[in-house]
Amino acid sequence: MNPYRAKKYMSKILFAVLIAVLAIIFLLPFVVMFTTSFKTMEDAFMVPVRIWPREFTVENYRKAINKIPYFSYMGNTAYITLLSLLGEMLVVPMVAYSLAKIRWKGAGLISGLLMGTMMLPFTVTMIPLYRTWHALGLTGTYVPLIAPHFVGNAYYIIIMRQFMKGLPNSLFEAATLDGASEFQMYLRIALPLCKPALTTVGIYTFLSAWSDYLAPLIYINKKDKMTLSLGLQQFLNEYTIDWTQLMAAAVIFVLPILGLFLIFQRNFVEGIATAGLKA
Amino acid sequence: MRKRTRIISGILAVLMGAVAVAGCKKEEPPVQSQAGAQDTKAQAGADQAGGAAPVPVSYWYYHKGDEAVMMEHVIQRFNESQSQYVVEGFSVPDKQKYLVAMSGDESPDVIELTNSEVVSYQGSGLLENLTAMGNSNGFDFGVFDAPAVDNNSIDGQMYGFPITSVIIQMFYNKDILEQIGEKEPPETMEELYDMAVRATTLDGDGNIDVLGYPLFPLASARQELIYAFGGTWVAEDGLTPTADSQEILDSLHMNLEFRNRYGIDQVQKFVATGNTNRYTPQDIFFAGKQLFRFDGPWLANQIRDNNPDINFGVALIPGTQANPELRGVSRYENTSLGIPVGAKEKEGAYAFASWFATEGVKDFLMEIGSLPANKTLFDDEELMACNDVFPSFMEALKTGNGVPSLKMADTAQYTSLIEEYLDYVYNGTKTPEDAMEELQKAASQLR
């Protein structure tokens, strides 16, 4: 082997090792979560720490599911998530279309406002919003959790707008000549072409609604209406934390999201790239 | 370039729009206050009592997990004991939820309270006067232990029915004590320190293996370890901060001497571990890695349930050589039941709360392993027999050395300040003198 080839070979190996080490570091918390969830309390508190349990137990899962009404919380979470999804799907592409494809005077201003709202700290609006929902008698219901999704999230609108800007104008010009109204063009041309971006926004919405913590923390106050993220908190007992059960609960909380992500990975990655690059 | 200008103009527009609207906005829509409507409802509830469906009463408590189950048992017993009301329990561990919900339509009818919450909620006008309610219903307030009445009273009126009493005493590991050649637990802090040093051992890496001085649990290090020297965080009026008193400094100096002896980092790490596995089968006390433990009677229940291989005893918390009469000193706090002013079903709420505080409380105390606030149970043989350590704790309760809870309106803020400044002392960031002086200064701003 000549020295040049050897050097190249070496750098390839180094690179592979580096990537492997990094991947392991990034995966580690997942591994810890999964394996701890199958450990007995005794194994979990062993020193030095063993990654792999000495004996596998599914007891933690059984207890975790019994400790909180897991499936009813999951149903609540799914209900909120689906309605939120519906809201964003209806509104986001419409607003984005207005900004990307209709030439009108307010478009520039709205684009600026979108950026402005993105930097708005949630804590600023938290107290007045609570008082408003409360005055309307809607706290304790899912309305405060779902309604905001029916006006469109700024970040999703930006993603969608970038995608729509990329659609060839010629399509729309031809339709205008044929006498199509904006709404017809939106429905028949823009929307069908937007499927990839719609999927991206859909997954984002799903993720954020599924994992939302603060809004349910503030608005939900009936046991039968609780969501999974609140249910998870029940494991942080006042006096003691059962780490193995907590990890089991976390695993079943995270699994649906992991599954969804792995299926729709491509849309995810592309959506983020578009939004980040061109916004 | 244009994009950036747009971002800036967007931000400015949002800000200015908001300022403009705020300028126009003068009044706030009335959010609540329907006291009249509630009375009629309560009335309707009482009328219905004769027959038909029981009236629902909502009850929020902050216990979670296994303890929530015990709370549900109480509720179940109440619902079975009568047919007029049906109590619906709800475990709400988030304190802020109580606050926001009590502001109106979804206010629970009964809530579980700590002493400091009694003070702060009452200060905000959120709680019903139970003395008035009790008197009109012929309730005998004499059943409660006097300090418990005091803890739940503001200006002589009670706002909470005490359910449990919380005091802390000294658990000790008999085997470790024997190993260092002692037969009896210490009676003064000086003796305790001496034994603690002899019992503390290090492993090969210089990390602590057995901890002698009772630095864990953190809450009792902040309270009983101070009280044992005669220090308290407020003067007797419950209102004036006394963070820079000599007694507190004495306690902190001994604390710090121990920490410095074994290394601040080492102590910190050991305490952190103790905190992670607190009350699990691997708890440092259960595992024989802690000589003295200032903790509540529930620790005995935990020991019974986890069945560790440990030989323990309970004794009064020591006093000092100078003040031996301080033995048995401890916080004296209660968990109580209150009725929010926004409650819809106040009659039902009163019925449940007064039942819980009297008839219903014994079974609950036996299950959860807490001490009574109800004097009639002080010598109850069945209750005393359910927990091996109850007799020792009752002895401490009767010393009258209990330190009542703070009565400041800003109690939460003061407590939080204490936590912060003790951290400075423990970590060696500030000397006890400096830290306590600053704490006293900060606390004097509070109400």
Place this chain on the structure above:
Amino acid sequence: MRKKRHITRSDIDGFLFALPWLVGFVLLCVYPLSMSLYYSFTEFNPITDPVWIGLENYISLFKDPRFYKSLRNTCFYAFIATPINLVTALVLASLISRRFRGRGLVRTVFFLPSVIPMVAATMVWIWMFDPTYGFINNFLKWFSIDGPAWLINPKTTKWALVMMGMWGTGTTMLVCLAALQDVPVSYYESAQMDGANGVQRFLFITLPCVAHVIVYQAILNLINAFQYFTQVYVITTASGGSTSGASGGPENSILMYPLYLFHNAFIYQKMGKASAMAWILMVVVGLLTIVMVKLSDKAVSNAGGE
């Protein structure tokens, strides 16, 4: 363009299409924002009505050492973690911008942490940070390093948060990756012919080409840093050592600004003071964004980008 003042058909269409968002903007943004400004001059708790007290909330905040402490903590996180996250993201992105087998998988692995619900992820990290049973210190022990009590020692708590942040930098990494892949290959080829080495290529070609993306990501990261809440809320409630219910970690070392705001609003029941804090945050973040945008304009045009 004389017709500019007329309202055209497009204007009406555009307005109608954007109407849902505009309604939401007014109801969920402008209105609460203005209310919170009004609240900041009042004193109230969840049950009482606001009482006008003028500037008192602001005055008491400016005298409150904890206000400054929380601001310092947040600034530490914002200005230390943000650059670290950006560099991490950029390094990871440049690693996987190379072609190799299993690249898609590695990309997934790096991005995975970003999709995990914050509450669950934080709980796992708390467990990993435990000085005795946690994986991290046990790992360090293999190299004979005596790891600190990460979440207990006030000197290390913030760095623990920084580590968690690096782990969750996936979104930024994906954007950087896309930006790197947008750099025309021809640039590199001609640079290579001119004899530029790897470092030079990175500094003089890659960096200018992706500068605007990095700046945008920096702004987003910074804004997020000023809203950092869930992680510290979970950490401080899980640690269980506090009786006040308003813990900011050891020595309040991770008392982030939004957490202190939350304590004021819901634990100390000082909603007016909390609203004042919210508005100060608004203004700080707003100014910061403007400064960043201005600076980046200069930086990007100096670098010859765009």
